[in-house]
Amino acid sequence: MEVPILxxxxxxxxxxxxALTDADLSQLRExxxxxxxxxxxxxxxxxxxxxxxxxxxxxxTLRDIAxxxxxxxxxxxxxxxxxxxxxxxxxxxxxxKGVSTALxxxxxxxxxxxxxxxxxxxxxxxxxxx
Amino acid sequence: MATKGKDALxxxxxxxxxxxxxxxxxxxxxxxxxxxxxxxxxxWARRITRAQLLTAMTEEEIFAExxxxxxxxxxxxxxxxxxxxxxxxxxxxxxxxxxxxETHEVVGIVLLLRDVLARxxxxxxxxxxxxxNRILDxxxxxxxxxxxxxxxxxxxxxxxxxxxxxEAIRELxxxxxxxxxxxxxxxxxxxxxxxxxxxxxxxLLRAIRTNRxxxxxxxxxxxxxxxxxxxxxxxxxxxxSRLLGATVIVTGLSPEIAxxxxxxxxxxxxxxxxGDLQGGIEEAERxxxxxxxxxxxxxxxx
Numbered sequence: 001m002e003v004p005i006l007x008x009x010x011x012x013x014x015x016x017x018x019a020l021t022d023a024d025l026s027q028l029r030e031x032x033x034x035x036x037x038x039x040x041x042x043x044x045x046x047x048x049x050x051x052x053x054x055x056x057x058x059x060x061t062l063r064d065i066a067x068x069x070x071x072x073x074x075x076x077x078x079x080x081x082x083x084x085x086x087x088x089x090x091x092x093x094x095x096x097k098g099v100s101t102a103l104x105x106x107x108x109x110x111x112x113x114x115x116x117x118x119x120x121x122x123x124x125x126x127x128x129x130x
Numbered sequence: 131m132a133t134k135g136k137d138a139l140x141x142x143x144x145x146x147x148x149x150x151x152x153x154x155x156x157x158x159x160x161x162x163x164x165x166x167x168x169x170x171x172x173x174w175a176r177r178i179t180r181a182q183l184l185t186a187m188t189e190e191e192i193f194a195e196x197x198x199x200x201x202x203x204x205x206x207x208x209x210x211x212x213x214x215x216x217x218x219x220x221x222x223x224x225x226x227x228x229x230x231x232e233t234h235e236v237v238g239i240v241l242l243l244r245d246v247l248a249r250x251x252x253x254x255x256x257x258x259x260x261x262x263n264r265i266l267d268x269x270x271x272x273x274x275x276x277x278x279x280x281x282x283x284x285x286x287x288x289x290x291x292x293x294x295x296x297e298a299i300r301e302l303x304x305x306x307x308x309x310x311x312x313x314x315x316x317x318x319x320x321x322x323x324x325x326x327x328x329x330x331x332x333x334l335l336r337a338i339r340t341n342r343x344x345x346x347x348x349x350x351x352x353x354x355x356x357x358x359x360x361x362x363x364x365x366x367x368x369x370x371s372r373l374l375g376a377t378v379i380v381t382g383l384s385p386e387i388a389x390x391x392x393x394x395x396x397x398x399x400x401x402x403x404x405g406d407l408q409g410g411i412e413e414a415e416r417x418x419x420x421x422x423x424x425x426x427x428x429x430x431x432x
Contacts, residue, residue: 078373079375081373081374082339083332083335083336083338083339083370083374084332084335085373086335086370086371086373086374087331087332087335087366087370089370089373090366090367090369090370090373091366095369095372095373096373101372101373101374101375102375103338103339103342103344103374103375103376104342107342107344107375108375111375
């Protein structure tokens, strides 16, 4: 099943609606990285609220997305990890090191906004946030 | 007189495996027990007091309880069904367990009643040894089953109460408190075993979700000792919380725990630690963008 990717301002939002196969995940990774460039996105949010299982491939793909997007100039947040999933993940040692996480979509957006704010304050103020 | 009583009584509703003659004998027995109710009951209550059972209850209470146990006992003998007795035993246990009545006391009084009734049968049929034998053949299995039912009912009720209390203690032992919007504290007191650690994490993760917490302060001032299992679990809790988007600050590590953790080499690099709970809450407020000022200072500024 293909994951819909929505553009919202400077951000891309990929909302996973059902369990994904490894091929679906790879396809999502490709599509996101491609669109980060096409839409000049500053942030990527991957919403995994609907997932009640996360295996090592899924976690690795999410981590890859975050790192690849960063190389393309975009910050990634994973949102909506269920408590049970989080617990299972750390027990398996899949801790998404170096990847930002947030409670839900709203928090994720707030987090990205804050990141953009920081960039503007640190930079020359040339970035137009629209 | 026994024959008269037999005629007056309805036949048992559920003959089950009882042969006709056993049923007739039981009917006769029940009639005898009904007729001598007052006397036997008093004898029984006397024996209970003499054996110093049920010391937690007053004499009147014992007598009242004895009466209803006696009646239920006779009824179980009469009908051969044990549901009513079972229900009564459960109900009785529910009432007397909180008063500190022990298992041996409950088993003891039921066995005493069995003895009292057997004695009265001896007295009644001592002239007809053959009849006495047949009556006892009918009486003993039923009486033993009753004793069994009551004892099992009592023990089951006790176990139920113990389970319930364990559950309550477990719930109480891990309060997750919200001190400010989006700030939770989790004070841990006492020994952390793997089961408790697991439950603690589950409760915390659920609370983070429902309260939409951004920062959690885990205070372990009340934890006396920590081994590598518990320490690793704590690290896992911190990481799982981060996956939900919450930052965890651990406070109140005692010098002993700090030494143990460093000695056994637990990797705590991912964990933010602050000396005490106050410092932890201040740090959390800073992360959340709060600034707490005395009221005077605040009004003089504006």
